[in-house]
Amino acid sequence: MDFDVIVIGAGAAGMMCAAQAGQRGRRVLLIDHAHKIGERIRISGGGRCNFTNRVVKPENFISQNPHFTRSALAQFGAADFIELVQRYGIAYHEKTLGQLFCDDSATQIIELLKAECTQGDVQWANPCAVYGAEKTQNGFQIETAQGIFRSHSLVIATGGLAIPQLGASPLGYRIAEQFGLNIIPPQPALVPLAVSPEMLASFGQLAGNSLRVSAQCGANNPHFRENLLFTHRGLSGPAILQVSSYWQNQGYFDLKKQTKKHPITVNLLPDINISNWLQSHRQSNLNLAQLLANEWPKRIAQDWCRLQGWSKPLAEHSNKDIAAMQHALHAWEIMPAGTLGYAKAEVTLGGVDTEALSSKTMESKIVPGLFFIGEVVDVTGWLGGYNFQWAWSSGWVAGQFV
Ligand SMILES: Cc1cc2nc3c(=O)[nH]c(=O)nc-3n(C[C@H](O)[C@H](O)[C@H](O)COP(=O)(O)OP(=O)(O)OC[C@H]3O[C@@H](n4cnc5c(N)ncnc54)[C@H](O)[C@@H]3O)c2cc1C
The missing domain is CATH 2.40.30.10 (Translation factors)
Structure with missing residues (x-):
C-alpha cells in the first residue's frame, strides 16, 4: 500500500503524469473513481480528439496569471506530444486553425496513454472512491474504498466540473482548500x-x-x-x-x-x-x-x-x-x-490558484510533495486542442519532479 507517488484522477493529465513518473522509476498508483478510464478523451473532438494545436502559446489560455503556462509549455509542448502520437503510429490530420485530430478514433489516444503507463509499471485502482487525503510525517495518506494508500508525493488531477455525468467532481478543489490553497471560483466555460x-x-x-x-x-x-x-x-x-x-x-x-x-x-x-x-x-x-x-x-x-x-x-x-x-x-x-451551465460546458474556468503553485513543477509552494495538474488548475485553454495540451504539459512536468 506504499508508493512513491499517488495520482488521483486518471484523465489526460493524470495518465501523462503517472506514465512519466513511472518511467523515471517511481512506484506510482493511479486512482480514479470511474469505471471506464479516459471517457472525456473518448468523446472529445466529436470522437476524434483534438489532441493539440500546431501552435500553442500562453496567450491561448485564460488564467489569473497569464504567464503561468509558459514554463510547462516550454518543457513539453505541442511538438513533443505530436512526436509521441507519431511514435505510436496514430494517423492524424489538421482541421482549421492548426487543430490536430486523430484520423480514426480518440480511443487511440487513450490506448497511447495506457501503454505509456504500462511502460512505467503504473498500478491502477479503479473504480475506487477517494474519501480523503491527509498529510503524514513522510508524505500523504489517502483513504479510499480499497483501503488506505500512502505516498511521498500526491498529485491531484481530478479535472474540472464540466459534464458531471462523466465523473466530474469537486474533490480536487476540496483537497486544495484543505491544504490552504486558494481557489479561483470555478465556472462553466467554452459553453453555449x-x-x-x-x-x-x-x-x-x-x-x-x-x-x-x-x-x-x-x-x-x-x-x-x-x-x-x-x-x-x-x-x-x-x-x-x-x-x-x-x-x-x-x-x-x-x-x-x-x-x-x-x-x-x-x-x-x-x-x-x-x-x-x-x-x-x-x-x-x-x-x-x-x-x-x-x-x-x-x-x-x-x-x-x-x-x-x-x-x-x-x-x-x-x-x-x-x-x-x-x-x-x-x-x-x-x-x-x-x-447553459456545466451540463453543456467543455471546460471549467478558475480552479486552484496558480499563485500557490510552481509553474516549473506544478508543486504547491506551501505543501511540499503536493502537485496539481490539468484542468483542476486555474488555466483554461481556448477551443482547439489547447486544453489537452495543458493536460499533457502540466502532467509531463509534474511527472519529472514527483
Ligand atoms: C465534450 C467535450 C469535448 C472536449 N473536446 C476537447 C478537444 O477536442 N480538445 C481539447 O483540447 N479539449 C477538449 N475538451 C476538454 C478536455 O477534455 C479537458 O480539458 C481535459 O480532459 C482535462 O484533463 P484532466 O486530466 O485535467 O481532467 P479529466 O480528463 O477530466 O480527468 C479527470 C479524472 O479525474 C477523475 N476524478 C474526478 N473526481 C474524482 C474523484 N473524486 N475521485 C477519483 N477520481 C476522480 C475523473 O473520473 C477523470 O477520470 C473537451 C471536453 C468535453 C467535455
Whole structure:
C-alpha cells in the first residue's frame, strides 16, 4: 500500500503524469473513481480528439496569471506530444486553425496513454472512491474504498466540473482548500450562451443556422473569427464558445447588475468593409435584408433586420440610420442572459490558484510533495486542442519532479 507517488484522477493529465513518473522509476498508483478510464478523451473532438494545436502559446489560455503556462509549455509542448502520437503510429490530420485530430478514433489516444503507463509499471485502482487525503510525517495518506494508500508525493488531477455525468467532481478543489490553497471560483466555460426571452422570440426559429462572424468580449481580449450558431436556447458555435470563456471571466453574473458585465460584440460581416459596402448600396431600392441575403442565409437576414426595425429600401433611410446599420453590423452587442451551465460546458474556468503553485513543477509552494495538474488548475485553454495540451504539459512536468 506504499508508493512513491499517488495520482488521483486518471484523465489526460493524470495518465501523462503517472506514465512519466513511472518511467523515471517511481512506484506510482493511479486512482480514479470511474469505471471506464479516459471517457472525456473518448468523446472529445466529436470522437476524434483534438489532441493539440500546431501552435500553442500562453496567450491561448485564460488564467489569473497569464504567464503561468509558459514554463510547462516550454518543457513539453505541442511538438513533443505530436512526436509521441507519431511514435505510436496514430494517423492524424489538421482541421482549421492548426487543430490536430486523430484520423480514426480518440480511443487511440487513450490506448497511447495506457501503454505509456504500462511502460512505467503504473498500478491502477479503479473504480475506487477517494474519501480523503491527509498529510503524514513522510508524505500523504489517502483513504479510499480499497483501503488506505500512502505516498511521498500526491498529485491531484481530478479535472474540472464540466459534464458531471462523466465523473466530474469537486474533490480536487476540496483537497486544495484543505491544504490552504486558494481557489479561483470555478465556472462553466467554452459553453453555449442563453439569451433574453425577447431575443429568443426573434431568433428562436433560426435554430440550426450559422454565420461566419468575428466575436469578442472585452476590448482587450482576442477576436474569434469562426462560426456563430443560433440554437433553441440562444447562441453557440465555435465563435460563441470561445468568447463565452471571456464573458464568464468577468466574474459571476448578477442579474440585477447586468450592465456591469461587458456584452459580447459580434462583427456580422467580418470579411467585408461594411462602410464601403453600405455606401455602394446607398441609393438601392432594396432593403437591408434583401442585400444581406447575398451574404447570409435569407432567413437570418430577414429576422435580424426585423429585430433591428429596418425594413424600408436603403435609399429611404436617413444617414443616421445608415450609421446605425454600420455600427450594428460591425459591432452587434449581445448581453447574454447566462450560460447553459456545466451540463453543456467543455471546460471549467478558475480552479486552484496558480499563485500557490510552481509553474516549473506544478508543486504547491506551501505543501511540499503536493502537485496539481490539468484542468483542476486555474488555466483554461481556448477551443482547439489547447486544453489537452495543458493536460499533457502540466502532467509531463509534474511527472519529472514527483
Ligand atoms: C465534450 C467535450 C469535448 C472536449 N473536446 C476537447 C478537444 O477536442 N480538445 C481539447 O483540447 N479539449 C477538449 N475538451 C476538454 C478536455 O477534455 C479537458 O480539458 C481535459 O480532459 C482535462 O484533463 P484532466 O486530466 O485535467 O481532467 P479529466 O480528463 O477530466 O480527468 C479527470 C479524472 O479525474 C477523475 N476524478 C474526478 N473526481 C474524482 C474523484 N473524486 N475521485 C477519483 N477520481 C476522480 C475523473 O473520473 C477523470 O477520470 C473537451 C471536453 C468535453 C467535455
